[in-house]
Amino acid sequence: EPEVTQTPSHQVTQMGQEVILRCVPISNHLYFYWYRQILGQKVEFLVSFYNNEISEKSEIFDDQFSVERPDGSNFTLKIRSTKLEDSAMYFCASSEAGTEKLFFGSGTQLSVL
Amino acid sequence: QKEVEQNSGPLSVPEGAIASLNCTYSDRGSQSFFWYRQYSGKSPELIMSIYSNGDKEDGRFTAQLNKASQYVSLLIRDSQPSDSATYLCAVNKYDYKLSFGAGTTVTVRA
Numbered sequence: 001e002p003e004v005t006q007t008p009s010h011q012v013t014q015m016g017q018e019v020i021l022r023c024v025p026i027s028n029h030l031y032f033y034w035y036r037q038i039l040g041q042k043v044e045f046l047v048s049f050y051n052n053e054i055s056e057k058s059e060i061f062d063d064q065f066s067v068e069r070p071d072g073s074n075f076t077l078k079i080r081s082t083k084l085e086d087s088a089m090y091f092c093a094s095s096e097a098g099t100e101k102l103f104f105g106s107g108t109q110l111s112v113l
Numbered sequence: 114q115k116e117v118e119q120n121s122g123p124l125s126v127p128e129g130a131i132a133s134l135n136c137t138y139s140d141r142g143s144q145s146f147f148w149y150r151q152y153s154g155k156s157p158e159l160i161m162s163i164y165s166n167g168d169k170e171d172g173r174f175t176a177q178l179n180k181a182s183q184y185v186s187l188l189i190r191d192s193q194p195s196d197s198a199t200y201l202c203a204v205n206k207y208d209y210k211l212s213f214g215a216g217t218t219v220t221v222r223a
């Protein structure tokens with residue numbers, strides 16, 4: 001069964017460092033998303049991406065965050081200068097055109113020290 | 114007011130019983146409604162979607178939607194220990210931006 005894959009599964013970084021989280025969405029999906037979940041809290045929307053541009057973003061997705069689809073398969077989330085409060089599980093998701101049924105990857109646990 | 118609210122739980126049910134989960138949402142313009150299951154430390158997994166008022170059944174799961182009351186529910190019949198998880202209600206308004214509730218943790222006692 002096709003799945004969304006994310007790497008790495010765990011990332012530890014120092015405050016102020018840049019991190020890039022990587023995702024390979026399901027191959028025939030056209031919409032891509034990043035969500036995050038701080039430990040014990042709800043899943044929060046960060047950004048949606050379609051046709052090589054951001055379609056929606058939340059207040060969390062400030063200038064420190066960026067997304068990119070550098071080739072035909074990868075979808076990345078970059079955090080330019082990490083803060084302690086960026087520590088969370090980051091989920092990539094994708095969906096087919098015309099549906100909001102999201103399929104989530106297994107997540108990257110980001111720990112900022 | 115929170116966008117999506119769920120009964121806080123935790124909810125403990127005996128094996129074979131019905132688990133009933135509730136969710137209310139604040140935005141009347143919401144159009145799509147989803148239930149995700151999340152095992153501890155894992156990613157959300159879609160189990161049900163519902164778009165129009167009424168009931169939708171899929172195996173042991175039944176989703177119910179009442180847009181006038183801004184209410185969505187999920188029933189799990191014949192609950193099994195493998196159903197023990199956190200159930201997330203998610204709501205969308207045609208903008209590909211899901212709003213999630215905080216989740217209800219269900220424990221099925223053997």
